[in-house]
Amino acid sequence: MDLNTKFTPQNWPEHAEQATMEGKNKFVGFWIFLSCEVVLFASLFATYLALKDSGPAGMDLAKYSTKALYELPLAFAMTMILLTSSLTSVYAMYHMKNFNFKGVQTWMGITVILGLCFLGLEIYEFYHYVHAGFGYRHSAFSSAFFTLVGTHGLHVIIGLVWISCLIFRNMKRGLNLYNAPKYFVASLYWHFIDVVWVFIFTVVYLMGVLG
């Protein structure tokens, strides 16, 4: 069967993303990639936990500690935005199952908008810290913090560029077995970004304000 075969809602396969050998391989390969990402983020989390609140002798902990720096309302807003964007990408996959390409594009578009809002808040947060004197080279604590949260932010940027490219490149193509796996793995990636964030808001922000 040709990858560009036209489908109807009646003959669209239930698991379109795994209907071709290429789709199956992408599916498993991408999950294995995600398991490697688990290890990458684990190393950054462990480094952060080992180095938090540490820095050069005489570092002002009243000003530059997890307790003094983090603001929960901002972290809460970011968490809600990212969790919601996870649901919107689930909606996109729901419409993919029903062969509703417009639905897929719309919900993926909403996911991108929410992702951009999240990214905006993260940039604001970093800007705020740097202006408060807490730059990347300030201390072991600051570099561990920016590397961990920044790597997550980089993943958000990659996800946004990726999903935007999918939306624009497939605008006129419609849904077929060529792009169904592409949309599916992009949504998996977006969920994974959320998985990492769940640990970031817990380990960095919530446990941070507790000292």
Added chain:
Amino acid sequence: MAHDTHFEARSQVQQEYYRKENAAKMRSQVTQFAIMILLTLVAFASAVADFAPNFVKPFVLLLAGVQVVQQLYAFMHMEDKKAYHIGVISFFMWGGALIAFTFFLCFLTIIWW
């Protein structure tokens, strides 16, 4: 790439059933999402409330663990036993989690500053 797979069209009745089934699955996903939001609210509230940090820290970690399992199994469909090579996927993901655990163990116990 050529494929031998043939896709049979669903009858009207089958199609209606298929759509209803998908809608029911989507409703359960929304329920999962509501639980995630609730757990997040509980986590933030317990950090703000004046509880002992030694109690709150393991509690919010537990909530995070529940949320991650929800993401993996509900949103990312690791619960789908018929998915292609799901055993390999589970093996790699849980293997990754095990390696992750050793990192935490190492960085928080053996290394000191």
